[in-house]
Amino acid sequence: MSDHTTSVVDVRDLVIEFDTPRGRSRVVDEVSFSVSPGEVLGILGESGSGKTMSTQALLGLIDGYPGVMGGQIDLTFQGERHSLLSELPHFLFEKRGQLEKQERGWRKHRFKAMASLWGRGATAIFQNPRRSLDPLMTVGQQVLESITAREAHKPDDTKLNKEAQSIEALEWLERVKMVNPKRVFGSYPHELSGGMCQRAMIAVALACKPSVLIADEPTTGLDATVRAQVVHLLQDLIRDERCAMLYITHDIREMLYLADRVIVMRHGKVLERVSTEDLKDRSSERHPYTRTLLEAAGMIGGDNE
Amino acid sequence: MSKIKVSKIKVIKIWRASSLSFQLSSLVVFAVFLCGLVNPLISYDPVLDVDLSRRDLAPSLSFVMGTDGQGRSVGLRLLKGVEAFFFPGLIAGFFAALIGGGLGAICGYLGGWVGRSIAAILELIDTLPRMVFLVLICTIYPPSILLIAMISCLLFIPSIATVVRRKVESLGAEDYILAHVAHGFHPLKIISYHILWLQCRALLTRQLIFVFSYVLFIETALSYLGDYGVQEPYPSWGNMVAQSRISVAAWPWAIPAVAIIVTIAALLAFGDGIARRDEEVKR
Numbered sequence A: 001m002s003d004h005t006t007s008v009v010d011v012r013d014l015v016i017e018f019d020t021p022r023g024r025s026r027v028v029d030e031v032s033f034s035v036s037p038g039e040v041l042g043i044l045g046e047s048g049s050g051k052t053m054s055t056q057a058l059l060g061l062i063d064g065y066p067g068v069m070g071g072q073i074d075l076t077f078q079g080e081r082h083s084l085l086s087e088l089p090h091f092l093f094e095k096r097g098q099l100e101k102q103e104r105g106w107r108k109h110r111f112k113a114m115a116s117l118w119g120r121g122a123t124a125i126f127q128n129p130r131r132s133l134d135p136l137m138t139v140g141q142q143v144l145e146s147i148t149a150r151e152a153h154k155p156d157d158t159k160l161n162k163e164a165q166s167i168e169a170l171e172w173l174e175r176v177k178m179v180n181p182k183r184v185f186g187s188y189p190h191e192l193s194g195g196m197c198q199r200a201m202i203a204v205a206l207a208c209k210p211s212v213l214i215a216d217e218p219t220t221g222l223d224a225t226v227r228a229q230v231v232h233l234l235q236d237l238i239r240d241e242r243c244a245m246l247y248i249t250h251d252i253r254e255m256l257y258l259a260d261r262v263i264v265m266r267h268g269k270v271l272e273r274v275s276t277e278d279l280k281d282r283s284s285e286r287h288p289y290t291r292t293l294l295e296a297a298g299m300i301g302g303d304n305e
Numbered sequence B: 001m002s003k004i005k006v007s008k009i010k011v012i013k014i015w016r017a018s019s020l021s022f023q024l025s026s027l028v029v030f031a032v033f034l035c036g037l038v039n040p041l042i043s044y045d046p047v048l049d050v051d052l053s054r055r056d057l058a059p060s061l062s063f064v065m066g067t068d069g070q071g072r073s074v075g076l077r078l079l080k081g082v083e084a085f086f087f088p089g090l091i092a093g094f095f096a097a098l099i100g101g102g103l104g105a106i107c108g109y110l111g112g113w114v115g116r117s118i119a120a121i122l123e124l125i126d127t128l129p130r131m132v133f134l135v136l137i138c139t140i141y142p143p144s145i146l147l148i149a150m151i152s153c154l155l156f157i158p159s160i161a162t163v164v165r166r167k168v169e170s171l172g173a174e175d176y177i178l179a180h181v182a183h184g185f186h187p188l189k190i191i192s193y194h195i196l197w198l199q200c201r202a203l204l205t206r207q208l209i210f211v212f213s214y215v216l217f218i219e220t221a222l223s224y225l226g227d228y229g230v231q232e233p234y235p236s237w238g239n240m241v242a243q244s245r246i247s248v249a250a251w252p253w254a255i256p257a258v259a260i261i262v263t264i265a266a267l268l269a270f271g272d273g274i275a276r277r278d279e280e281v282k283r
């Protein structure tokens, strides 16, 4: 585990619950993890294990009642540590023996606390690239909008002017290896292939210059060759930008390639934390669930090995 | 320079790609708008136009649409009658779209019990029968076209707000809106630009056109009923029909009646066409 004082993201004992017709269900149960600057932390786990929820909590984007109910999330941004959940207990109250949350008050607080962190502190790319780009804006406009939003936080004299911003937007499209960046700049998402959309999305997200990028199954909807391209691209850009990444996937091979450390989740709990080196090591002791994941991916043989 | 060229090409492309009904209706709408816009430039004195020596003349070269029972030119009155609904209708439509869109966005954004209660009140108002309400108001207050426009605007705000609220709520769960938030775009910008302007503009334009045609319809209906709406001798399409329904000649009432039907039909088809085009673009 990395040191608390140097990590960009530090999540401790995060609890997320939802009210369902069958009562309250805890979908994330005291999950802890941390990410150091420039590090890639992989989150591995089956569907419904709470991977998306744990990372969305970091962005304050959990929608649904009651949502985040406990724990600590620290985000370090420009040398300053932001405790996102430090005020949470003030919004919790007991009612008929159950803990409830003041939803509106919390939402307001969350938006205020996150306002300076969204984009520059942390941002995300999602599974479905087509649905995560605005269908009515050209790709160029969207990259440009990220840059504009980022520049809006800077003091006036260091801001890039409009022209420099459009040049940077075009550069981003080149950096994500678009074949014809000029044409893509003026294209709408429906005119692009899935892989191009995901690369555009990477450009939009990284143009915010985040300290942490959350990549939530960015390759799931893509075919094998495009997947490899996207994974390589992400790795290169993350290294260049010195940006930390939380990488969520079902695909253990991608994980081994990209991640420095991996946490394995199931039913809302962290089962195991391993470094990628250890995971590659066939001889070492593994949690039985991690073993089944490795076996399913053909990474290790059955019981006879 | 080149931008103008591009938009010209775009317009031609859109024109070729659209259906015949959209083409026809947009021609009619364009004509009505032209009439509405040139109207303030034309001076017309309804009293001076009376000439009993030329009563009920059939359409001819000097009177393209003939004359009515008092010898007034039907064509000129038809043109001047556009004034009765044009600006009031536009203003009513514009403000209904603006206020309805704004309210809907606020409800959708706030959510929770505040949003839900505003939405409930709006939906309640929306269940009032509009026509009855209008006639009721007109019997209490001296009816004028401005009053009609104002009431129509108010009556449509709830339904517009409801559509926009639903849209905002459903878009709030869309990945790309979440992505916009995560990328640090200002929430106000997301609501006003990405949601209201980009996503709802076609819908709002359609509602604007609908309110506009509703004002025309109400003005006609109230004028026809007699004591309401634009009063003789000033022309409106409604009172032209009402005035000459007993006349021996057909054109003094048939022409404005056809004008009313064609215009309303064209407006509705045009609005639908815009909304449909927008959906096609999104797919």
Ligand SMILES: Nc1ncnc2c1ncn2[C@@H]1O[C@H](COP(=O)(O)OP(=O)(O)OP(=O)(O)O)[C@@H](O)[C@H]1O
Residues within 6 Å of the ligand: A018, A019, A020, A027, A045, A046, A047, A048, A049, A050, A051, A052, A053, A054, A063, A064, A065
């Ligand atoms: N708004 C909500 N209300 C109730 N339950 C929810 C809500 N959102 C998510 N859940 C539940 O939370 C659990 C964890 O969801 P999450 O999206 O984090 O899973 P995941 O690990 O990302 O899975 P996947 O690999 O399919 O993306 C799921 O069982 C889901 O049903």
Ligand SMILES: [Mg+2]
Residues within 6 Å of the ligand: A051, A052, A053, A216
């Ligand atoms: Mg998920």
